[in-house]
Amino acid sequence: MIKVHSRCDLACDYCYMYEHADQSWRGRPMGLAPETATRIAFRIAEHAAAHQLSEVAIVLHGGEPLLLGVDRTREFLAALHAAIAPVARLNLHIHTNGILLSPAFLDLFTEYNVRVGVSLDGDRTANDRHRLYRNGRSSYDQVSKSLELLRRPQYRALFSGLLCTVDIANDPIAVYRGLLEQDPPRMDLIMPHSNWEHQPPGLRSRRDPDNPTQGGGEYAQWLIAVFDAWNADGRPIPLRTFESVIAAMYGRPSSAEAIGLDQVDLLVIETDGSLEQVDSLKTAFEGAAATGLNVFDNSLDEAAVLPGVTVRRDGIDGVSAVCQSCSVVQVCGGGFYPDRYRPGAGFDNPSVYCSDLKEMIDHVAESEVAAGRGGAQTSAHEAPAQAHSLSDDQFDQLAAGFGDAATIDWLAQAQSSLQRELLAGVGRFGPQKDEKFTAAWDVLVSLDASAPDAVATVLAHPYTRVWATALLEGVSAGEPAAADVRHLQAVAASAALHAGRDLRLPIPVRDGVAPLPTFGAVKAGAEDQVWIETGSVEGLDLIQPLRRLTATGLSVPLEDTDPYRIGHTFAADRLDDAEARRWQAAFAAGIDFLDAHLPRYAPGLRTGLRAVMPMEPEESYDRSASMRAAFGAVGIALRQSLVSAALPLIHEFQHVKMGAILDMFALFDRADTAPRYYAPWRPDPRPIEGLLQGTYAHIGVTDFWRVHRTVAEGAQRQASEREFVRWRMMTAEAIRQLQGSGSLTPLGERFAEGMSATVRPWLDEPVDAEAERAAVAAARAHRAAFEERVQVRDDVNA
Incomplete structure (x- = not known):
């Protein structure tokens, strides 16, 4: 998190920067100086290169970061790209109050692919309780105009969501509906930054740190009201507060700093180059976030080993003894670290929101059970381990070459998650200045919120992933194919048809027809696109209906x-x-x-x-x-x-x-990519992934001929016998090659043993002696020819 400006154009009375114990902002530069910006970029690149990071996530923050201005923000983004892009992928975000958001800023963020999060506390009444200008004037109308701008098709993909600070004096349902009205792609609710000394506002009585689970639960009841409304609405958009709780219940990463026991790898860099711990620690006491380090004299590694930083990477060992014995610690994670502060005891305490967290988590867990998603669990800590977890028996079924319906359904669900990630990449990295692309993306995002099953149907079509992969590879190469870019229109139109939405949408024409995924192809004329009404399939002129x-x-x-x-x-x-x-x-x-x-x-x-x-x-x-x-x-x-x-x-x-x-x-060493392994059915050496793929496929081939020889007659039976003898020998040899490769992981070795256990009994089945002699002779000849070719190749290379 990089503080690019230390002042703000609003005067929110709950702000942890200006209204709490630490007032160090007063002595810092207002804006990030060019020399400081350059040094920050260097330090991050240095760290990424030293640790071979594939990605660095950077949030531009403040104060209000847009006060830096378009030109200086551009200079800083250019400096970050110049230094970091050669060694790691940049994942850039900015968090703003939205007041100064403009087309100039959004064009800049489009150029550098900077996602934009905006603070908004709900409807006008809720927002104006705290988020005001210094003269007491409302900020709501200006933020609403900025959000309208951000929702335009050409900028929509930049919109990362809304952040709302909870005030229990506000109507929770009015806040929830007010946020939904802004049509965000996601939203998040955060508790007011508080601790055992400065307790949350609105409590009926002061909470006792020696009895942290005892309390009125005022914040729990507020959050539960929002959860129930969101749940009843069918969870129309991601709401990170609750999705993080649910993810942690099922053993997945929570994605939220305040939920779960995931490692927190967050460092703050101030406008003067100071390296600090998470800035919300400023609510505890003066200097709570300080490290004494800076980008001019210190590397990021030096900050990474400080106790206040490492404790947030210690999982359950980093929470208090009280929390370690709690039934929901795997979900709440001990609460947000700054909220644990207690004078005289530091941060080795439960969160001041302990009772609220437990009550809210138990309610969400009960809702999951009631919806049939949580089995027989009655509380969060008893929830299933993972959403995409496979039992030992299911893994062994797959290793043996088979897999019952539930096991293959698990693979399908995992593939669905991967496809959604790919589609998110399409929206994020696709050509944001292409109005046809962004308009189609806007349709798809809207459908995903209102008719998720329709979108899921299109995503489950096998060739949707092929398209998304092709588009992203083109983007990565700097030249996405126009046909791949336009195909998003067809994907969106197909989803609208499945949803029965009454829209008029375009489909691009290819080779004289307009392909429509999962439906077929629509008749086309001379133009490069066809417009369809998506309210009903019956109205389509399908010249090539999908059979x-x-x-x-x-x-x-x-x-x-x-x-x-x-x-x-x-x-x-x-x-x-x-x-x-x-x-x-x-x-x-x-x-x-x-x-x-x-x-x-x-x-x-x-x-x-x-x-x-x-x-x-x-x-x-x-x-x-x-x-x-x-x-x-x-x-x-x-x-x-x-x-x-x-x-x-x-x-x-x-x-x-x-x-x-x-x-x-991970069944094998991903670095082992050289084609150097013998495959009995191929004349050329194979990479280990290719050998593994072929071996697994030929278990099925061998099994087919093993059975087919028992039901065929005459010459066909003899041919099937020969095929079985040949393929069982080759598949067994391929398994031996895998097991002797030295490249399998322990899981891969278990997988190979599962394949071997299936094939071994087949080697003992009685077969025609002449067919076996012929197969052995053919195998020896094939291996000899292979080794001769490899030797010739090696001699040439030498």
Whole structure:
């Protein structure tokens, strides 16, 4: 947190900077001097490089940071980028009262991708209780104008949310509704900074630090009223206060400094270059935040080891003994550190809000249980460990090559979280000056608040992630493809259709049609876009409606319209009706075969399969493909045999599972990227990830032939026998290569052992002797040829 200006144009009577014990602001420069700014940038870059940080989060703060002015703010942002961007990604924010927000500032923040948070205490009545000019005049109208500006499509992506300081004298519901009226992307409620000496305003009686859980709970009741309204509204936007509590209940990072036991890595740099602890400590006593260090004489490492800083990284060891024995300490984290201060005892105490926190946390936990999200828990400390936690049994199911419906649903939910993160990146890093892009983003944000299921449906489509990844890679390279940028319009229009919102929205045209994800393609004319009414699907002129493949208990898209399916090599063009009927027959027969003969795969496939993408056929083999970024999609090219659909379904869905597993778990050393491992089915060396992917997929292939040989007849049975013998030998050898690589993590070793346990019994199954002799001879010849090629390559390189 960098204090770029130490004065303010409002006179809020609760401000911890000006109205509490520490008055050190009086002796500091008003604005950040250029030489101080340069030194700050250097110190942060020095720290990021020394610790190989991938990202540095910086908040411009004050006082009121906009008082620095547009030109000097630009100079400072340029200095930060010049020094830090070469070594770490910059995550820039500014927190402002909004009074001076202007197009000039917002254009600057667009240029440097600075997210903007604004302080507002609710409706006019609540806001004007404290947030006034020095002459007593209301600031509400000016802040409202600034927020209106910030919500414009070209600036909307910069808007990070509203911060409201709680005053229990205000009507909690009026405050909540007043904040919602400003249409923020998220909001946060914070308690007034208080401690055991200077207790929170509005209490009916003074609280006793020796009995911290005893108290009137006035603040708890205020927060509970807001929580219940927010919960009843369907949680229309993120409200960090409660989402942090819920996250901490389930073992996830809370994202809030005042909730949970997550490490707090926050340093404050004042306008004179002084390095300080969190600035809200100024409420405790004069000099409470001071370290005696500065950017001219000291590195950030020197500040990082100070006791007042390290105690906030100590987890449960950093809270008082009273808190350590409390049932909700994992959630409340002992409360906000400055709120624990007590004269004579320092900060080794529970928060002055202890009773409020416990009452509020228990209420939220009970609401989670009532909604069916918390199992049989009755209080926060009994909540499930994590939202995306996998049991040992489920992990072992996946390692064995299988996975029941609940396990594959876990993978799908984890993928959904990843896709939302990607979409947030699209909104944050996409071209903010492109009005078509920002207008589509505004539609999507609004739908996500009012019809989240509709947005979730579009995000679950496999090729939405392929598009988002392509766009972000283009942004990173500095040249996002125009088609990728425009596709956000199609995503937004699709979500509006699923929501049944009566809007008129554009869809970009590609190759003579306008693709609409999850619906197909709309007829297009000569223009580069088509306008549609999104109130009803019936009104669409779908020239290429998305068809579906059905089988017992399963219905999935036959995806031959989405432009991002072309990431599969040999993607087929739009099928005619006769071809689509043949696909339907093959798909149903393939699923029937799995149900009858390979039932361990069927429940997971029914849960996780999201789309089947037709590929151009190849008569000599069953061509198939999957994409790491397209969870749930399999590409298949059909031959004449109807049962052939079962084999590529298993094969490629194994790849789908493995990709999702690797998104969630570190199974090998990520630095091991060289293609140096032997894969018995490939002529060339493979990187370890490729070997792991292929091995996992071929467990399914081996299992298919193992079973198919028992139901086939005549020559087909003999061919299936040969395939089984060949693939069990190659898969077992690949597992041995993985286990001997030295690159697997302990979790990866457990995973490889799970695969081995599945394959080992297959090696003991009796097979045709001639088929086994042929497979052994082929394996030896393949290995010899591989080693010869590797030796030749090494000689050439030498």
